[in-house]
Amino acid sequence: MKNKNKKNVQSKDMSFAKQADSYDEGFAGRASQKFYNLLLREAALPPGAAVLDVGCGTGALLRRFDEAFGIDGCGADIEEAMLAQARAQCPHMRFALAPCGALPFEDQSFDAVLACMAYHHFGDKEGFAREAARVLKPGGALLIADPNFPRAVRRAINGLAKAARVTGEFLSAPELEARFAAYGFQAIAAATDAYALVIKLGLAEKDKG
Secondary structure (H helix, E strand, O other), X not given: OOOOOOXXXXXOOOOOXXXXXXXXXXXXXXXXHHHHHHXXXXXXXXXXXXXXXXXXXXXXXHHHHHHHHOOEEEEEEOOHHHHXXXXXXXXXXXXXXXXXXXXXXXXXXXXEEEEEOOHHHOOOHHHHHHHHHHHXXXXXXXXXXXXXXXXXXXXXXXHHHHHOOOOOOOOOHHHHHHHHHOOOEEEEEEEEOOOEEEEEEEEOOOOOO
């Protein structure tokens, strides 16, 4: 593991520390299952794939991925209380207390990077895009799952968050594609249901000429 951006500190728009013990059984944890299901459907990983979940929370998504694919899992989060739950759920996996823009993992070490119900909370979205591109192996995939809000709702929530100086920001699939394109990602697929949006991105091939 390494951390090239030690000065990078992620801001939080809300704390999940007090919810750690009951998160999976509460409303948010139950609602997250819809996002997990969509992510699992779109991921299509080979057995033993190296997977990093950024904003991993209690490790519930990593556990679901392990059950489905038998992954080599890692997680990163900024809440130590959540990581304690993750270590208990997935004792064979590695977890790091780290912000999204300063991931303490080696270059090109993961087949997939996940961000489920977390991207809108990230305080350093540019840093996350840069770090995701760095830690992914050639041919690896970045999968982001966030709420599927209509445009008017997104604009209203984002406007209120900006006025209140809160980190939270929700984007559409085209907006996410455009934001990550600047870091070498290309859209592979996008899927939605009534609640969730999942976008799958891959690193563009570098020009050998």
